[in-house]
Amino acid sequence: MAQQSEVAASSSWPAQFLHYVSRRRQRFYGIIAIMVVMLAAATFIYGGFATGIDFGSYVPRPKDALPPAHNSGATGADGITHGGNGANGGHPPVQTQIPVAPGTQTQTETGTETQTGSGSGQSTTQTQTQTQAPAVQVQPGIPTKIWQILLPKSSSKSKDNFVADPKILAETPTWLAKNPDYTYTLVGQKGGDEFVRKHFGDNARLVEAYTQMPNVGMKSDLLRYLILSAEGGVYTDTDTVALRPIDGWVPEKYRDKAAVVVGIEFDRRDGPGWTDISHWVQFCQWTIAASPGHPVFGKMVDRILASLDDLVAAHGVPIGKLGKLDSFEVMNSTGPAAFTDVVFAQLQEYDPSLSDTKDLSYMEEPKLFGDILVLSIDGFGMGQPHSKSTSDGSIPEDALVRHLFSGAWRGDGKKRRM
Numbered sequence: 023m024a025q026q027s028e029v030a031a032s033s034s035w036p037a038q039f040l041h042y043v044s045r046r047r048q049r050f051y052g053i054i055a056i057m058v059v060m061l062a063a064a065t066f067i068y069g070g071f072a073t074g075i076d077f078g079s080y081v082p083r084p085k086d087a088l089p090p091a092h093n094s095g096a097t098g099a100d101g102i103t104h105g106g107n108g109a110n111g112g113h114p115p116v117q118t119q120i121p122v123a124p125g126t127q128t129q130t131e132t133g134t135e136t137q138t139g140s141g142s143g144q145s146t147t148q149t150q151t152q153t154q155a156p157a158v159q160v161q162p163g164i165p166t167k168i169w170q171i172l173l174p175k176s177s178s179k180s181k182d183n184f185v186a187d188p189k190i191l192a193e194t195p196t197w198l199a200k201n202p203d204y205t206y207t208l209v210g211q212k213g214g215d216e217f218v219r220k221h222f223g224d225n226a227r228l229v230e231a232y233t234q235m236p237n238v239g240m241k242s243d244l245l246r247y248l249i250l251s252a253e254g255g256v257y258t259d260t261d262t263v264a265l266r267p268i269d270g271w272v273p274e275k276y277r278d279k280a281a282v283v284v285g286i287e288f289d290r291r292d293g294p295g296w297t298d299i300s301h302w303v304q305f306c307q308w309t310i311a312a313s314p315g316h317p318v319f320g321k322m323v324d325r326i327l328a329s330l331d332d333l334v335a336a337h338g339v340p341i342g343k344l345g346k347l348d349s350f351e352v353m354n355s356t357g358p359a360a361f362t363d364v365v366f367a368q369l370q371e372y373d374p375s376l377s378d379t380k381d382l383s384y385m386e387e388p389k390l391f392g393d394i395l396v397l398s399i400d401g402f403g404m405g406q407p408h409s410k411s412t413s414d415g416s417i418p419e420d421a422l423v424r425h426l427f428s429g430a431w432r433g434d435g436k437k438r439r440m
């Protein structure tokens with residue numbers, strides 16, 4: 023009874039409303055009402071597209087890629103296909119040290135000493151281990167922090183009040199559940215801006231590069247290196263699944279030595295070269311673990327700034343006007359090709375016998391070089407149809423993370439899964 027009268031009451035309000043209007047007006051208001059509903063629906067749908075986010079991850083695309091032999095000459099001619107042309111990819115040796123950690127003395131490009139970070143106690147672990155010594159002392163071990171980045175696509179009209187579909191974070195609980203006592207931070211646009219200002223605010227060039235980044239994927243790339251440099255912990259893309267607790271990532275025997283953990287995403291082995299992959303073995307940057315202040319991230323920032331200079335020179339426009347870059351330009355400026363150059367150069371510093379990333383091919387188990395632990399393909403790169411990655415549906419023993427490859431960084435708006 024009560025229910026019925028409620029229904030009756032709720033269905034009577036339009037009747038009451040319509041009671042006030044004439045027949046003719048009823049039709050008029052009816053049309054207005056339909057238009058309002060249609061407008062609302064259109065806004066909703068458009069908003070859904072406009073707020074599409076970019077995972078900011080560089081997924082190797084061997085699936086789409088063709089071995090050079092099958093490619094049209096165009097690809098080879100513009101220098102995109104180049105199988106394993108050395109660790110440095112023709113990049114000049116890193117000259118400058120960008121601030122790597124709060125309270126660390128570092129050198130800027132002009133050779134003047136600057137001090138980064140106020141050391142205002144935002145991270146006690148850091149301030150204890152980072153001294154004013156010119157050589158950066160990096161403490162082994164990974165701080166108990168997990169970072170993800172969620173930035174609105176550059177094209178989003180509603181960038182300032184960007185709200186993502188919660189489904190984007192569907193895998194995040196795997197990280198939380200497997201890593202109690204780790205702090206978790208989802209860095210958005212505002213947080214990213216603030217982070218850069220707070221930790222690197224006195225590096226005008228870097229702030230400019232961050233602010234002007236031609237696309238959100240590149241911005242997300244730069245931000246992850248800066249976060250790991252200043253705070254350390256684990257950075258992982260939002261489309262990754264945690265398979266094992268982070269505490270167990272570094273094998274026992276390396277725990278007092280490893281300060282950075284990187285994974286392999288591509289290992290050419292004895293196969294042909296792939297479009298857009300310039301190294302024989304490429305590291306991924308969808309997941310990276312690090313102790314704060316490791317020089318590899320400062321060098322990565324230097325590399326990004328150098329790459330931006332090169333791109334600006336090549337295209338003849340300022341950073342902010344670079345607009346659409348091709349996928350290799352992105353991968354080779356902020357993405358995995360650039361990351362591989364820098365990490366491999368660091369490995370070579372530790373082990374001069376390394377001459378090419380090919381020397382890391384066929385790795386079957388994690389290997390420590392200096393303080394950098396390199397995982398074999400399944401560590402971060404399981405489930406891919408290449409590189410001898412385990413992709414039979416099973417989860418191998420040494421798999422730590424599963425990447426779902428749902429990033430839409432190429433700007434074609436299509437989500438792809440492998």
Ligand SMILES: *[C@@H]1O[C@H](CO)[C@@H](O)[C@H](O)[C@H]1NC(C)=O
Pocket residue numbers: 101104111112113114300328329330332333354355
């Ligand atoms: C990658 O980028 C670096 C830095 O901009 C540049 O020196 C190098 O030539 C590029 N590599 C290729 C293969 O284009």
